[in-house]
Amino acid sequence: MKRKYLFAFAAGLMLMGCNRNNKMSDAYGNFEVDDVIVSSEVSGKLLQFNLSEGDQLNTGVQVGLVDTTQLYLKKEQLEAQKTSIQSKMASIQTQIAVIKQQRANVEVDKNRVARMLADSAATQKQMDDINGQIDVFDKQITNVRTQKVSLSKEIDVVNAQIAQVEDQLGKCHITAPISGTVLEKYKEMGELVTPGQSLFKIADLSYLNLKIYISGAQLTHIKLGQKVTVLIDNSKTSDTKLTGIITWISSEAEFTPKIIQTKEERVKLVYAVKVKVPNDGSLKVGMPGEVRFNQTN
Structure with missing residues (x-):
């Protein structure tokens, strides 16, 4: 007789648990987290x-x-290469200054010959020779400036390589x-x-996502940003209630996962939904949870 009473009592608790869950819960799932690898x-x-x-x-x-050893050595090599190019550019700048001074000196001679030519004290050939010298100096300046542009582009390439190495160093x-x-x-x-x-x-474990699955019939009763009641097991006969917000609703249906039982057991296709729930430390990844969409019931 005593065994019969114990059996009846246990069956009653199981029935109460089933009735509680079926009455209060609209969907079921497990907690997961947005992790970063x-x-x-x-x-x-x-x-x-x-x-x-x-x-x-x-x-x-x-x-x-x-x-970072190899990257550091590569950067040092590039820095030395850059210094060498800058030294060549400084030398070219000096060459340009020298040629310009030589041209200026010839210009003085040209002005003198021009006055002498007006007084018939110089020949046209002298003037032509001076003009020829000026043309040569102009071409030399142009040529040296071209070299300077080329070296400037080389520095741009080296700077880009240095920036690339620095980026790699940062990633270390x-x-x-x-x-x-x-x-x-x-x-x-x-x-x-x-x-x-x-x-x-x-x-970030300050919040967890409860991933649940709902039927197509339930889909029209929920929306993004909607507040819902989340239930987690507290004891065999009671739940702890938390508040969550629906943050994601799948746009495509999928077959019911084997580990999930939905409210409508005969449903073959379900929609995945994520509910964001603040975590006070009691929620753990993988923990089961339940959801009530209608918090007034």
Whole structure:
């Protein structure tokens, strides 16, 4: 007799739980997080990687460093090359100044010969020779200026290469892209990394997304920005109520995931919906949750 009473009591609790869930919940799902996987952008050895799973990081804080030796040496080489070109440009500028002075001296002679020619004290050949010298000096100045332009373009190329190396040097410094908690760490200090190789995963756990699935019939009763009641298990007979906001509704239907049971069990196609829920620390990734769209019930 005692066993019969215990069985009846247990069955009653199960029925109450089922009735509670069926009455209160419009959709079901699991909590997930918008995580960011930080990958290496350069090749080299991890000289520093001061990071552990569970660490709280702020945006921009440096957590690691990839060896910069080769990039630094390349930058030094480019800087030396730039200095050499600048020295040539300074030399060319001096050449132009010298040629201009020589031309100015010939111009003085030209003016003198012109006066003498007017007095029949000089010949036309003398004037022609001076004009020829002036033409030569003009061509020399043009030629040297062309060399200066060419060197200026070389400096532009070197500057671009230096900027590229500096960009690579900056990428050697591994920083947190967002403020959040380190969920996973994939590399250790001293290991070699390559571009695209994952280093660690970080996420902002101040809020989680409850991904639920609804039927087409329910789709017309929800909208983006709508506030809903989120239920998480508190005990076998009670739930903790939280407030969430619908932030994403799938535009395409999909087959019901095997781990999800919707309110209408015979529905074959469902729509995924994300509900953003503030996290006070009680929510965990993967935790099941339920949603009520009509908070007045």
